[in-house]
Amino acid sequence: MVISLKDIRISGKQEADFSFEFNTDNLCDIPSVRLCCPIKIEGRVTLTGTRSALVEADIYYSLEGECTRCLNVTKKDYQTELYQKFSEDNEYGYRVKSDAVNLEKAVIDEIILDMPSSFTCGDCAPIDLMEF
Ligand SMILES: [Zn+2]
Numbered sequence: 001m002v003i004s005l006k007d008i009r010i011s012g013k014q015e016a017d018f019s020f021e022f023n024t025d026n027l028c029d030i031p032s033v034r035l036c037c038p039i040k041i042e043g044r045v046t047l048t049g050t051r052s053a054l055v056e057a058d059i060y061y062s063l064e065g066e067c068t069r070c071l072n073v074t075k076k077d078y079q080t081e082l083y084q085k086f087s088e089d090n091e092y093g094y095r096v097k098s099d100a101v102n103l104e105k106a107v108i109d110e111i112i113l114d115m116p117s118s119f120t121c122g123d124c125a126p127i128d129l130m131e132f
Contacts, residue, residue, distance in 0.1 A: 001103040003045050005053055005096065015046040018057075020103070027112055033065030033119045036075070041107055043082065051096050052087040055103060061111055067121035074121035080114035082106060 001020050008016045021038040028035045043057025059082055064075040086094045086101045094106050 001041070001107065002100050003055075003103065004100045005045070005047060006099040008045070008047060015044055017044050018042070022104070022107075024108060027108065028063055028065075028115060030063075030065070030068065030117070030119050033063050035111075036062040036064050039107070039111070041082070041103070045101065048085070049087075051099075052085065053096060053101055055082060055084050055086060055101065055106065057082040057103075057107075059107060059110060059114075063116075063119060065119060067124060068118045069120050070124040072121050072123065074119075074123075076119070076122075078114065078116075080110055082110045084110075 001022055003016070003018055008014075019040070019042040021040050023037040024035070024039060026034045040060040041057050042060075043055060046054045046056075048054050059080050060077065061080075062075055062077050065073065067074055084094055084106045086096050086106075088096050094101075
């Protein structure tokens with residue numbers, strides 16, 4: 001998931017669209033639920049300076065496993081948005097290196113943040129009603 005900023009600059013543009021599919025470890029820590037691979041990501045990178053860029057992307061991932069409540073095996077799709085600035089000295093480690101950005105860390109961090117804390121199939125009672 002490395003995007004060359006140099007190539008974008010050489011092409012005379014300010015931005016470029018991209019799409020990736022990638023595999024990663026199971027980032028899900030809900031018991032009996034796993035993250036499905038590959039994960040899909042589609043977005044755009046925009047040059048914001050000579051050594052900085054903005055990445056905006058949609059991340060599509062799925063979880064598969066046992067419903068926390070009824071134990072039925074189910075699969076659910078999730079979508080989250082990545083909006084991340086990359087620079088040479090980015091304090092979170094989202095760095096521009098060798099005139100390129102590597103999206104892997106940013107994408108994985110975003111998925112971990114977005115990951116639900118429970119996994120229910122939707123066929124057993126909806127969460128909202130269980131509160132009463
Ligand atoms: Zn269920």
